[in-house]
Amino acid sequence: MSGSRNALAEKLAARIEREGPILFSEFMEAALYDPAHGYYSAARRAQAEPTGIAGDYFTATQLQPVFGRLMRAAAEEMRARLGLPETCTLADWGAGRALMAEAFSGFRYIAVEAHTPLPKPFEGIVFANELFDALPVDVVCGGRKGMRLQRVAWSEGRFVRVDGEPPEGEWKEYAERLARAFGELDDWEIELPVRMRAVLGAIHASLRRGALLVIDYGYTEREIVRFPRGTLMSYRRHQASEDVLRDPGGRDITAHVPFTHLMECAAAQGWKAAPLESLAALLLRAGERDSFASALAAEREEEAQRLRLQLKTLLFGMGETFRCLRLEKEG
Numbered sequence: 001m002s003g004s005r006n007a008l009a010e011k012l013a014a015r016i017e018r019e020g021p022i023l024f025s026e027f028m029e030a031a032l033y034d035p036a037h038g039y040y041s042a043a044r045r046a047q048a049e050p051t052g053i054a055g056d057y058f059t060a061t062q063l064q065p066v067f068g069r070l071m072r073a074a075a076e077e078m079r080a081r082l083g084l085p086e087t088c089t090l091a092d093w094g095a096g097r098a099l100m101a102e103a104f105s106g107f108r109y110i111a112v113e114a115h116t117p118l119p120k121p122f123e124g125i126v127f128a129n130e131l132f133d134a135l136p137v138d139v140v141c142g143g144r145k146g147m148r149l150q151r152v153a154w155s156e157g158r159f160v161r162v163d164g165e166p167p168e169g170e171w172k173e174y175a176e177r178l179a180r181a182f183g184e185l186d187d188w189e190i191e192l193p194v195r196m197r198a199v200l201g202a203i204h205a206s207l208r209r210g211a212l213l214v215i216d217y218g219y220t221e222r223e224i225v226r227f228p229r230g231t232l233m234s235y236r237r238h239q240a241s242e243d244v245l246r247d248p249g250g251r252d253i254t255a256h257v258p259f260t261h262l263m264e265c266a267a268a269q270g271w272k273a274a275p276l277e278s279l280a281a282l283l284l285r286a287g288e289r290d291s292f293a294s295a296l297a298a299e300r301e302e303e304a305q306r307l308r309l310q311l312k313t314l315l316f317g318m319g320e321t322f323r324c325l326r327l328e329k330e331g
């Protein structure tokens with residue numbers, strides 16, 4: 001629940017007054033991607049820096065050059081294994097500020113964003129770092145009284161959550177399946193990844209032949225038991241908050257990625273999946289060929305120290321939290 005007065009809040013409040021309470025996914029879509037005021041809109045991006053020290057949160061892509069060098073090694077290994085041409089495309093899907101552009105300069109690098117048209121079909125590699133955690137989700141709450149989708153209402157100058165209709169069809173089954181982990185618990189919450197299949201399908205349609213590397217934080221179906229209150233979080237100036245309805249457009253909103261569902265969507269679309277692994281495992285494989293010598297190459301000791309710290313943050317700070325899913329598409 002939250003007091004909110006900004007241009008997007010006014011627009012959403014007016015919409016809710018006209019149409020009634022909106023689905024959480026509609027609220028999240030507007031908060032992140034409203035063309036004029038959304039957190040990730042092109043207009044806002046021009047003035048603000050969502051990531052980095054001055055921004056709201058960190059991603060691995062800011063740990064340059066070490067993350068870039070190791071991901072380049074991983075991408076080169078995939079290119080060789082799949083027999084892709086040297087000059088194949090590397091599409092950074094959900095590229096944000098395109099901080100990987102230099103690392104992938106040996107490829108034909110393209111940045112794909114929420115507001116850009118889909119690229120023409122290409123052969124190569126798609127890199128998706130923290131793309132899927134930024135997709136709008138619906139929310140279902142449940143317990144002894146049954147399940148209800150969550151809607152967002154506007155009441156006394158604030159956005160508030162209200163119970164909506166019960167979920168139906170595929171999403172009813174999905175919620176029932178995952179909620180089994182919560183047993184008799186009377187007040188659980190699960191996010192429904194309602195946009196995931198379409199985004200994966202868009203990548204599938206653009207990639208004629210090659211691989212998709214997904215890096216994100218999330219859980220498998222067996223691990224959902226750790227999140228009985230769901231995983232939605234909001235970030236502003238490095239402060240995490242569970243109040244995702246506050247200040248729409250001014251804060252990031254994320255949900256952990258349900259990897260089991262992502263793998264099921266991938267299988268249905270014909271992707272071939274490698275086993276899910278930790279980011280640490282991928283980084284270790286990418287660096288072990290020369291014992292991290294090229295990843296840590298530096299001209300001065302000061303720089304060498306900085307790079308060693310980056311590697312430590314990647315391996316021990318993010319390495320076990322983040323997961324990697326490698327999907328391949330045969331031509």
Ligand SMILES: C[S@@+](CC[C@H](N)C(=O)[O-])C[C@H]1O[C@@H](n2cnc3c(N)ncnc32)[C@H](O)[C@@H]1O
Nearest residue numbers: 040059061094095096112113114129130131134
């Ligand atoms: C959390 S940011 C990650 C940015 C960057 N990859 C990084 O690691 O710093 C998520 C990005 O995905 C983009 N995005 C969201 N939906 C998308 C879509 N359907 N297609 C392409 N990009 C999308 C957002 O605009 C945002 O820039």
